[in-house]
Amino acid sequence: MRRILVVGGGYAGFYTAWGLEKRLKPGEAEITVVDPRPYMTYQPFLPEVAAGSIEARHAAVSLRSHLRRTRLVHGTVTRIEHARHAATVQPPDGEPFELGYDIVVVTAGAVTRTFPIPGVTEQAIGMKHVEEAIAIRDRLLDAFDRASLLPAGPERSRLLTVAFVGGGFSGVEGFAELLSLATALLRSYPELRFDDLSFHLVEARDRILPEVTDKPGEWVVRHLVERGARIHLGAQLLSAEDGHIVLSTGEEFDAHTIVWTAGNGANPVVANNTDLPVTARGSVIVRADLRVGTADAIVPDAWAAGDDAAVPDLASAVEGAITVPNAQHAVRQGRLLAKNIAASIRGGRVRDYVHHSLGVVATLGLGKGIFEWRGIVIKGFPAWVMHRGYHVLAIPTWERKVRVALVWATALLFGRDIVSLLSVQHPRQAFLRGGRVEAEAATTVPPRPAPEPAAATAAAGAGSL
Known part of the structure; x- marks a missing residue:
């Protein structure tokens, strides 16, 4: 054994x-x-x-x-x-x-690789685990709810500003998907306009998606810019203290949601x-x-x-x-x-690992994607379908394949689920708030009048007869 x-x-x-x-x-x-x-x-x-x-x-x-x-x-x-x-x-x-x-x-x-940049540890969210992806989604949905009650101004702009740091696959896919979600959310928030959104992708190199060749990478940049994104190439993050982004190019802006995808360590x-x-x-x-x-x-x-x-x-x-x-x-x-x-x-022969790449495919939001394999480049909706088809087959176990396929089918009929569950990150707040309300009520309710003495009550009763 x-x-x-x-x-x-x-x-x-x-x-x-x-x-x-x-x-x-x-x-x-x-x-x-x-x-x-x-x-x-x-x-x-x-x-x-x-x-x-x-x-x-x-x-x-x-x-x-x-x-x-x-x-x-x-x-x-x-x-x-x-x-x-x-x-x-x-x-x-x-x-x-x-x-x-x-x-x-x-x-x-x-593990997620970080650098000693002021404010990153306190403000940024990674995108390597499920709980991080959920937190990013709920943070954006909560920002929409809050911004819809504010007049146009710096605070509304800050809430609807998203910054992704890192232009690799996880950064570009996460950025494009969140931009797609934010654009779709505007239909449910008549108080907000497309111009209120501000999405920034910061990359230290002079290009994004190093896994693809130059021309497809340039197309992705143009595609994202056409959708309203701001791509900062050759820019390094210098500070993110209190959500205030400072770039090496001299640009500065405030962001409510900061996502760090600048590589693994x-x-x-x-x-x-x-x-x-x-x-x-x-x-x-x-x-x-x-x-x-x-x-x-x-x-x-x-x-x-x-x-x-x-x-x-x-x-x-x-x-x-x-x-x-x-x-x-x-x-x-x-x-x-x-x-x-x-x-x-068992005393048998071991084999060397040899694997020729099957190409690279990335999602750029609902109905949008890019695929490249040996010089063959496919863009837009066909690439998005290839992305979903490949990954629903690649995820292990048939149980997960079926669940994912059913969720996708449901989304085609009814759209995305836009319910924010940000409160689940603090599950005891409602419980504690209820206790505080009850305690405050107990101290503010006026005292009941003292009952009359028994003799007086009896006398009053006899007189009434």
Whole structure:
């Protein structure tokens, strides 16, 4: 019975554990997955969650529902000591403890990369997890409700100003979807006009969407500008204190909603708290067969994949290239990991990871998208249909595929759901407010008059007879 520890339940970790359950018999291995969240987030759906096109729960896949033979540990791995075959786990409650293992699979993923820019930590929201996408959506809906009661002026403008920092795929898709939602909301708010909206996309480089070639990237910029967006290329964020945006170009404006999508960074557990070999950027050094180590030296019983692993890209013509950290690679690496680990346990042959890109596709709002593959570029509605078709097939489990498809079909008939649930972030407010109202009422109600003495009442009663 081999003890297999999977560090992280994201794409690569989920598919590794799922594949191992299918390939290994119950007596061959004991599989454990450690993750602070009880679900795998399907991140390509987060922009549509923010836009209200998909239910938040449908962008998450429950680990307990689908990993039936895997032990799930709700916690965070804070250290990996492979020399001792032990990992330290910090649970939400209680003291940290150690988990021993025979084989470790490092699929901890990446974390949101931030910089020491004043105000970012206090004001910005990321877009890497479901709860962040929900918060962005509810924040915009709440801003519309508040702005609709205000006269035209600085405060209304601030509430309806949105700033995205980062022009990669997650930033552009989230920005375009939220712009699409805001434009559609105007039909329900006759007090507001299109000119009241102010959407800013800030990118430090001179172009957005580095995954596509120059001309499609330029088309996306023109397309967004035609829809009323303001694209700031070659601009760095200098400050966001109190929601006041200051750019390196000299431009300044106030924003109520600030979303940070300026890239991912190495997971600190992998970068700083392990004796496994890592690159200068903090990623695990991995061979083409996903075993940890170099071509000349293997680290026994250690495997890695996904965003926290520097996996050689054998499909690239560039020498020394590594795979791009995206879902397309993480899913396929997880599947191969399961096959290779099962093969190594049984003394079989492991295979190298080789995957030729299927192209890139992005949503730019309801009915709008872009697709590129080997020089073929498709824009607009057909690309949007391809985006939805690809991702509804790519999300794991038929249960999730059906749920997402049904939500999309419902939205076509009845439109987006524009109910804000911002109050769920503070569920005790109504309860506490009710208690305060009752306490205040008790102190303000005038005292009742004292009853008359019994003798006087009896006398009055006798006289009335």
